[in-house]
Amino acid sequence: MSTSSTSHATPRETTEGTVYTVTGGDWDEVVEAAAKTDDERIVVNMGPQHPSTHGVLRLILEIDGETVTEARCGIGYLHTGIEKNLEYRTWTQGTTFVTRMDYLTPFFNETAYCLAVEKLLGIQDDIPDRATIIRVLLMELNRLSSHLVCIATGGMELGATTIMIYGFRDRELVLDIYELITGLRMNHAFVRPGGLAQDLPPGAVDQVRAFVKKMRKNLTEYDKLATGNPVFKGRMQGIGYLDLAGCLATGATGPVLRSAGLPHDLRKSDPYCGYETYDFEVPTTDTCDAYGRFLLRLEEMRQSLRIVEQCLDRLEPGPVMVGDKKIAWPAQLALGPDGLGNSLDHIKKIMGTSMEALIHHFKLVTEGFRVPPGQAYVAVESPKGELGVHAVSDGGTRPYRVHFRDPSFTNLQAMAAMCEGGQVADVIVAVASIDPVMGGVDR
Amino acid sequence: MSDPDKSTHGTGANGVNPDKDLNAQNLPGQRGDQGEVIGVRRGMFGANNGGDTSGYGGLVRTVRLPGATSRPYGGWFDEVADELEGALEEQGLVPENVIEKTVVDRGELTFHIEREYLPVVAKTLRDDPALRFELCTGVSAVHFPGDKGRELHAVYHLRSITHTRLIRLEVSAPDGDPHIPSVVSVYPTNDWHEREVYDFFGLIFDGHPALTRIMMPDDWQGFPQRKDYPLGGIPVEYKGAQIPAPDQRRSYS
Numbered sequence: 001m002s003t004s005s006t007s008h009a010t011p012r013e014t015t016e017g018t019v020y021t022v023t024g025g026d027w028d029e030v031v032e033a034a035a036k037t038d039d040e041r042i043v044v045n046m047g048p049q050h051p052s053t054h055g056v057l058r059l060i061l062e063i064d065g066e067t068v069t070e071a072r073c074g075i076g077y078l079h080t081g082i083e084k085n086l087e088y089r090t091w092t093q094g095t096t097f098v099t100r101m102d103y104l105t106p107f108f109n110e111t112a113y114c115l116a117v118e119k120l121l122g123i124q125d126d127i128p129d130r131a132t133i134i135r136v137l138l139m140e141l142n143r144l145s146s147h148l149v150c151i152a153t154g155g156m157e158l159g160a161t162t163i164m165i166y167g168f169r170d171r172e173l174v175l176d177i178y179e180l181i182t183g184l185r186m187n188h189a190f191v192r193p194g195g196l197a198q199d200l201p202p203g204a205v206d207q208v209r210a211f212v213k214k215m216r217k218n219l220t221e222y223d224k225l226a227t228g229n230p231v232f233k234g235r236m237q238g239i240g241y242l243d244l245a246g247c248l249a250t251g252a253t254g255p256v257l258r259s260a261g262l263p264h265d266l267r268k269s270d271p272y273c274g275y276e277t278y279d280f281e282v283p284t285t286d287t288c289d290a291y292g293r294f295l296l297r298l299e300e301m302r303q304s305l306r307i308v309e310q311c312l313d314r315l316e317p318g319p320v321m322v323g324d325k326k327i328a329w330p331a332q333l334a335l336g337p338d339g340l341g342n343s344l345d346h347i348k349k350i351m352g353t354s355m356e357a358l359i360h361h362f363k364l365v366t367e368g369f370r371v372p373p374g375q376a377y378v379a380v381e382s383p384k385g386e387l388g389v390h391a392v393s394d395g396g397t398r399p400y401r402v403h404f405r406d407p408s409f410t411n412l413q414a415m416a417a418m419c420e421g422g423q424v425a426d427v428i429v430a431v432a433s434i435d436p437v438m439g440g441v442d443r
Numbered sequence: 444m445s446d447p448d449k450s451t452h453g454t455g456a457n458g459v460n461p462d463k464d465l466n467a468q469n470l471p472g473q474r475g476d477q478g479e480v481i482g483v484r485r486g487m488f489g490a491n492n493g494g495d496t497s498g499y500g501g502l503v504r505t506v507r508l509p510g511a512t513s514r515p516y517g518g519w520f521d522e523v524a525d526e527l528e529g530a531l532e533e534q535g536l537v538p539e540n541v542i543e544k545t546v547v548d549r550g551e552l553t554f555h556i557e558r559e560y561l562p563v564v565a566k567t568l569r570d571d572p573a574l575r576f577e578l579c580t581g582v583s584a585v586h587f588p589g590d591k592g593r594e595l596h597a598v599y600h601l602r603s604i605t606h607t608r609l610i611r612l613e614v615s616a617p618d619g620d621p622h623i624p625s626v627v628s629v630y631p632t633n634d635w636h637e638r639e640v641y642d643f644f645g646l647i648f649d650g651h652p653a654l655t656r657i658m659m660p661d662d663w664q665g666f667p668q669r670k671d672y673p674l675g676g677i678p679v680e681y682k683g684a685q686i687p688a689p690d691q692r693r694s695y696s
Contacts, residue, residue: 075657075658076656076657076659076660081667081674084667084674085674087674088689088690088692088694089689119549119550120549122549248577249630249631249632250631250632251578251579251580251581251630251631251632251633252632253578262604264604269604270607270609366693373478373506373507373509374508374509374548374549375508375548375551375553375585375598376549376551377551377600377609377611379580379602386580386602388581388600390598392585394481394482394484394506395484395504395506396484397694397695398694398695401583401585401668403583403584403598405580405581405600409635409639410580410581410635410636413631413632413634413635442658
């Protein structure tokens with residue numbers, strides 16, 4: 001045993017053996033030396049398989065002790081080539097693909113895509129009012145379900161599992177409505193170029209009304225549980241800070257931008273689907289942090305409920321698909337013993353009575369419709385921000401190119417600015433406050 | 444976007460709904476002989492090796508995108524164009540050299556910009572108080588293999604929150620020299636967007652801080668969203684029938 005003079009753990013012999021007494025008088029020196037050699041500086045790879053990175057997001061963090069000095073994103077793990085695939089399907093089949101991009105906001109993807117196709121066709125003014133109102137209704141319900149997932153998973157990542165249970169409980173109510181209306185809980189492909197696949201089923205309006213009433217009550221529980229909770233506030237306030245200049249530079253939109261105090265909402269500034277006729281407010285905060293974004297999402301859900309109610313009041317019987325039979329597909333669906341399909345009446349008509357109708361049906365289903373050449377850009381305010389669709393046609397029956405400007409993709413760029421200089425644990429909070437969905441980021 | 448003229452909402456270049464335009468040639472999706480030719484489609488069913496015996500094999504359809512529009516453009520479009528031209532002149536540039544052409548179609552304003560001037564134009568659009576396009580919504584690209592000498596188009600959408608306006612910039616580059624100056628220095632948000640376009644189209648953005656692949660693996664060969672890049676896929680059996688891969692199925696040219 002060597003007892004060097006620099007050692008502060010001096011040994012002393014006892015009957016039980018050698019005993020070392022650690023005095024620890026030089027810890028300041030030790031820490032200083034460690035800081036000089038940079039031994040504490042390590043690179044941590046978080047993800048792509050990590051429960052709190054929101055899907056397959058990979059974060060590469062360079063940390064010095066508990067401080068993040070550099071944060072980078074690795075994305076692309078969920079790239080499925082949807083934009084390329086669209087070029088090999090008809091314009092109508094496109095909705096089946098785009099609904100799978102950001103899988104938490106399917107109705108926004110579908111509506112944005114269909115609005116772009118309708119703009120290319122020049123038929124915006126021919127879309128029936130009922131179809132537009134139901135689109136708004138579904139989008140606002142979708143805003144609720146998306147924000148609920150954001151709040152639920154964000155809470156879970158902080159360890160607040162109760163909020164997670166509450167969020168998914170309420171989201172389930174929204175999904176039940178989706179299931180009633182479209183038949184599916186996600187990946188609906190319900191909004192089609194020209195209108196909707198189907199009208200609302202009987203009982204849908206009553207169920208939505210009951211939901212609005214229940215949801216108004218449930219929303220107060222989030223306030224009681226989280227808004228004033230000191231632990232919750234302690235974890236969220238001042239975390240994920242991004243001011244207005246940072247938001248505009250990184251192109252961040254949606255709750256991230258509005259948490260910096262700018263009331264920019266495309267529903268107000270560039271209205272589509274008749275949003276200018278609805279009565280609602282665009283909430284903002286000036287805290288620029290994760291807590292502000294949480295409060296915004298809660299308030300946006302309340303505003304969405306207001307819009308949903310107005311939609312219900314406006315619904316009047318009428319068609320839900322454009323009158324032009326060369327575009328309107330599917331137009332005559334009915335539920336059969338083997339699921340949803342062309343109604344027997346329609347089949348009887350085209351097979352038995354009208355050869356012209358059969359030819360039209362065949363052409364529409366196999367070939368689709370042609371869209372005049374040109375390009376169009378349509379943007380909608382998705383729960384995450386500006387969801388833009390750039391659609392190009394070469395006059396054919398298939399999209400020549402469709403590009404989605406997904407808000408998750410753009411907002412995720414702000415991650416580094418929010419996280420660098422903060423603590424490792426706060427990275428999770430910052431990322432959760434951006435609410436990225438990798439299906440939308442990678443497409 | 445505040446639409447300058449609601450009555451022309453959803454109409455074509457000549458102010459008429461293209462579907463109802465009597466002057467258009469009587470072919471679906473065809474618009475007369477104005478516009479910019481970007482390709483020619485032959486036949487009807489995508490077969491171009493003599494396999495099309497339907498009688499449609501001889502069909503020739505020229506693809507024309509909406510061409511240059513002459514003034515007045517209508518509404519605030521003229522104001523933006525005037526301000527942009529004025530601001531460029533102040534910087535000692537000749538607007539005709541910078542702006543190739545201006546297209547107004549479907550209620551949208553597009554400036555086709557010579558690629559070397561893109562960063563100057565972007566900076567002007569962002570900083571001029573009368574223009575103030577603060578938000579760039581990224582860059583998208585389109586590959587037109589038939590548009591010789593300008594096969595690759597990069598498309599930028601700029602949004603002005605101050606004036607609630609939206610415009611489009613379009614820049615083209617030939618396949619042989621796929622270079623476009625980066626605008627990351629003006630709009631940092633385009634960092635990832637330019638990486639994405641590089642990844643999928645092989646457009647090289649000169650001056651980008653780190654132009655690497657973003658979606659595809661780093662060692663991927665080729666640029667998947669170019670038109671000559673196959674979609675791929677395998678035939679699938681469904682109820683006893685072989686369904687060919689999507690890019691092998693019948694298509695309507």
